[in-house]
Amino acid sequence: MPAMSNQERKLWNEKIETLSRDAVRALQLEKLRKQVAYNYEHSPVYRKKFDDVGAAPEDIKSFEDFARIPVMTKDEHRRTQEESLERYGNPYALLACAPKEKIIRINSTSGTTGMPTLYTLTRHDVDVVNEMHARKYWRAGIRPGDVMLQALSLSMFTGGLPLSQGIMHMGACVVPVGVEGGTKRVLDFVRLTSPTAIIATPSFGQYLMEKCPEVTGRQARDLGIRWFFCAGEPGGGNPEVRKMLAEGFHAKVFDHTGGGHAFHGISCDEPPEQFSGMHFVSEDHCLLELVDPHTKEGIALQDGAVGEMVFTFLDWEGGPFMRYALGDLLEIYDRPCACGMPGIRFKIIGRADDMLIVKGVNVYPEAVRSAILRFAPKVTGFFRILLDKPGPLVKPPLKIRLEYGPGIAEKDLASLEAEVLSYFRQEVRIGPSLEWVPPETFPRETKKTKYIQIRET
Ligand SMILES: [Zn+2]
Numbered sequence: 001m002p003a004m005s006n007q008e009r010k011l012w013n014e015k016i017e018t019l020s021r022d023a024v025r026a027l028q029l030e031k032l033r034k035q036v037a038y039n040y041e042h043s044p045v046y047r048k049k050f051d052d053v054g055a056a057p058e059d060i061k062s063f064e065d066f067a068r069i070p071v072m073t074k075d076e077h078r079r080t081q082e083e084s085l086e087r088y089g090n091p092y093a094l095l096a097c098a099p100k101e102k103i104i105r106i107n108s109t110s111g112t113t114g115m116p117t118l119y120t121l122t123r124h125d126v127d128v129v130n131e132m133h134a135r136k137y138w139r140a141g142i143r144p145g146d147v148m149l150q151a152l153s154l155s156m157f158t159g160g161l162p163l164s165q166g167i168m169h170m171g172a173c174v175v176p177v178g179v180e181g182g183t184k185r186v187l188d189f190v191r192l193t194s195p196t197a198i199i200a201t202p203s204f205g206q207y208l209m210e211k212c213p214e215v216t217g218r219q220a221r222d223l224g225i226r227w228f229f230c231a232g233e234p235g236g237g238n239p240e241v242r243k244m245l246a247e248g249f250h251a252k253v254f255d256h257t258g259g260g261h262a263f264h265g266i267s268c269d270e271p272p273e274q275f276s277g278m279h280f281v282s283e284d285h286c287l288l289e290l291v292d293p294h295t296k297e298g299i300a301l302q303d304g305a306v307g308e309m310v311f312t313f314l315d316w317e318g319g320p321f322m323r324y325a326l327g328d329l330l331e332i333y334d335r336p337c338a339c340g341m342p343g344i345r346f347k348i349i350g351r352a353d354d355m356l357i358v359k360g361v362n363v364y365p366e367a368v369r370s371a372i373l374r375f376a377p378k379v380t381g382f383f384r385i386l387l388d389k390p391g392p393l394v395k396p397p398l399k400i401r402l403e404y405g406p407g408i409a410e411k412d413l414a415s416l417e418a419e420v421l422s423y424f425r426q427e428v429r430i431g432p433s434l435e436w437v438p439p440e441t442f443p444r445e446t447k448k449t450k451y452i453q454i455r456e457t
Contacts, residue, residue, distance in 0.1 A: 042097035133166020144171035154178035202235030242272035277345030
């Protein structure tokens, strides 16, 4: 662990974070071979994965060998947790690889539908997670003395308590106010603690900007916030969203993620209208692969590749996921980054489940949001996609209900609509039908916003 005294050093873990691509891959392969042997020995679920393809851990000599092991889908994972609950009285017994007395924390996903994914961590695993949070914030320029207001959903999901611990680990000060208490409470604590950084979903950030003058008597840009860290939604990689937050808070905007505890990335210090992807900072503890979301066939990790992420925990004890398809779609960047840091980068495009297909065109809610936000402040940016039945196939036209901006009169709507539609046809390659509603029609969500609404039949 690096000494805390040197405030000037650029990276938290200089040795690991500056490794060349070849050195990272060699380290990953070495750790992978140990990890698969460990998983095989300690979990019947992983043992069966090997047995099903007639392989043994010692057969894994390359990444290609490893790609023969079938992926674990979200559904399969859920079924495994249910079976575990039935047989052992908890959902993780079949997947945890460490003895019970070594497990010191159980976390979960926010779990919007069905059983949440449970993560079991040992002391070693908690240390790894803390280290990854420290790497991200240190790169962004956070140092001891900075105050970080954590305005994500707290409790046990990955952006909750584990994130608070990571911030403390690097020596910065966390204010874990959480979004559960509502906007006023978050803004009250901004007033009381003068944070230099805010961590929130982009949509909650937008809501804070709207409500700030009313609650604090000041504009959000006058609060002294220097960093806005986006999490929980893909918007932090979207130039329109980044510009809105950068201008609204007069802050640098970073996108970052800590998906599944092992998959960590952060964008670099760059202007909001630019986005070069998030640098993958946890490659020594997470092997990333990309697969086709439907066939689960492998896709090479090269510049511009898009696919569903599959991850394998490396050097992990508690519940080391192996070839787990979490359902996030990524785009890969492997050309050198202007910031000079090595390694691959990625952008989270959205959930594989949220992808819609309209007349053969793949449409993600985030792309719809991006297109709408181009017209701010004539629109608020809040919208819903209305479906008659669950996707991905949508009978055209795609129906979008959206708020016009506070300064817009009803008589202006026809010309605004023509502008918006023309942009959608050119840039998103669909011709949606728009339904306009007044500002503040939609609730300002404190958690992840669900942009897709299925109509009751
Ligand atoms: Zn960079």
